[in-house]
Amino acid sequence: MVKLEKATTPTFYFIGVTTAQSSIMKLFPLWAKELNIDAVIKGIDINIHEDPSVYREVVQFLKDDELSLGALVTTHKIDLYQAAKDLFDELDPYARLFGELSCISKKDGKLVGHAKDHISSHLAMQAFIPTNFWEQHGGEAFLMGAGGSSIAITSNLIESANKNNRPSKIYVANRSQPRLDSMRSIINEISTDVEIEYVLADDMIINDEILTRVKPYSLIVNATGLGKDRPGSPLTNNCSYPENSLVWELNYRGDLLFMHQALNQKESKNLHVEDGWVYFIHGWTQVISEVFHMEINQKELSKVEQIASDYVTNKS
Numbered sequence: 001m002v003k004l005e006k007a008t009t010p011t012f013y014f015i016g017v018t019t020a021q022s023s024i025m026k027l028f029p030l031w032a033k034e035l036n037i038d039a040v041i042k043g044i045d046i047n048i049h050e051d052p053s054v055y056r057e058v059v060q061f062l063k064d065d066e067l068s069l070g071a072l073v074t075t076h077k078i079d080l081y082q083a084a085k086d087l088f089d090e091l092d093p094y095a096r097l098f099g100e101l102s103c104i105s106k107k108d109g110k111l112v113g114h115a116k117d118h119i120s121s122h123l124a125m126q127a128f129i130p131t132n133f134w135e136q137h138g139g140e141a142f143l144m145g146a147g148g149s150s151i152a153i154t155s156n157l158i159e160s161a162n163k164n165n166r167p168s169k170i171y172v173a174n175r176s177q178p179r180l181d182s183m184r185s186i187i188n189e190i191s192t193d194v195e196i197e198y199v200l201a202d203d204m205i206i207n208d209e210i211l212t213r214v215k216p217y218s219l220i221v222n223a224t225g226l227g228k229d230r231p232g233s234p235l236t237n238n239c240s241y242p243e244n245s246l247v248w249e250l251n252y253r254g255d256l257l258f259m260h261q262a263l264n265q266k267e268s269k270n271l272h273v274e275d276g277w278v279y280f281i282h283g284w285t286q287v288i289s290e291v292f293h294m295e296i297n298q299k300e301l302s303k304v305e306q307i308a309s310d311y312v313t314n315k316s
Contacts, residue, residue: 004058004061006065007065007067007068011040011067011069012028012042012071012291013044013104015076017047017048023308025043026311034307037288049079052084059111060087063111069106071291073104078148089111090113094118095113095114095115098117098148100117100148101114105293114290118152119286120283122156123282124276124279128278129219133217137244140214140219142210142211143170143221143223144224145224146179146183146198147223147225149223150174153223155187157219158187158190160191160192171210172198173199173201174199174224176200201234204234211239211240217244217245218242219248220242220245220246220247222259226258227255228251239261241271243270244269245269245271246272247262247272247273248276285304
């Protein structure tokens with residue numbers, strides 16, 4: 001069981017797997033000073049796919065402890081929702097639709113669950129995907145992983161509001177069938193005419209094979225978590241990327257093997273390789289806004305980004 005202690009000062013939590021290794025533990029105090037937030041950050045480490053009773057214990061603790069203000073959830077977004085959704089007084093529409101949550105906050109004495117990945121993934125993709133990329137090139141998308149991030153990214157890519165600027169096809173691969181089935185059920189709730197192929201990939205070679213079928217000018221995403229909390233990549237070192245494609249490693253720390261595999265082919269295949277740093281920034285600022293009931297304007301967001309950039313530079 002995880003160790004939970006009653007907060008003695010306003011506390012914001014990071015629920016993850018190896019939270020002490022995250023840059024946020026150093027960045028949040030700097031951001032809090034800039035944004036005039038009076039709170040400390042504390043990590044809660046939970047093993048991947050932990051027993052439901054552990055997730056319920058954590059949520060009940062946050063609900064009952066007065067000075068525990070809320071939390072950002074990563075890795076456990078679906079498992080925590082499934083285990084403890086009945087403990088929340090309110091769940092936002094995306095949390096209910098996607099069956100996951102990335103943010104826990106309190107408002108008027110109520111515990112509220114939110115799914116923020118839909119918004120943060122949209123903002124992150126805006127930062128590196130060229131305007132009208134799909135409409136101009138007719139490429140596809142290949143997402144490895146069927147968790148919360150993959151669901152959020154796919155929901156953005158297939159939105160009818162994008163009209164002709166959508167992938168011509170989306171591949172989703174995952175090593176367990178239940179997660180694929182769950183994602184299919186969720187995405188089917190969204191009206192779309194984009195073809196989506198769900199593939200059980202319990203061996204990396206299957207991901208390599210799918211990659212050979214993906215068209216040039218496509219988006220390739222590592223949404224598995226491999227390369228961060230667990231070492232490795234969903235692809236083998238023999239993988240071959242489609243030319244002129246965008247490769248998105250959702251992680252920003254760890255061994256980042258997937259990203260290095262893409263960087264090895266960057267010149268020969270004319271790839272744009274993106275890590276998860278911008279996604280990290282938007283993910284955290286969206287949750288901070290909700291937990292502390294504040295609007296982070298563009299000027300403040302730019303300052304937060306600069307603080308993070310300076311931290312990385314100084315750390316290097």
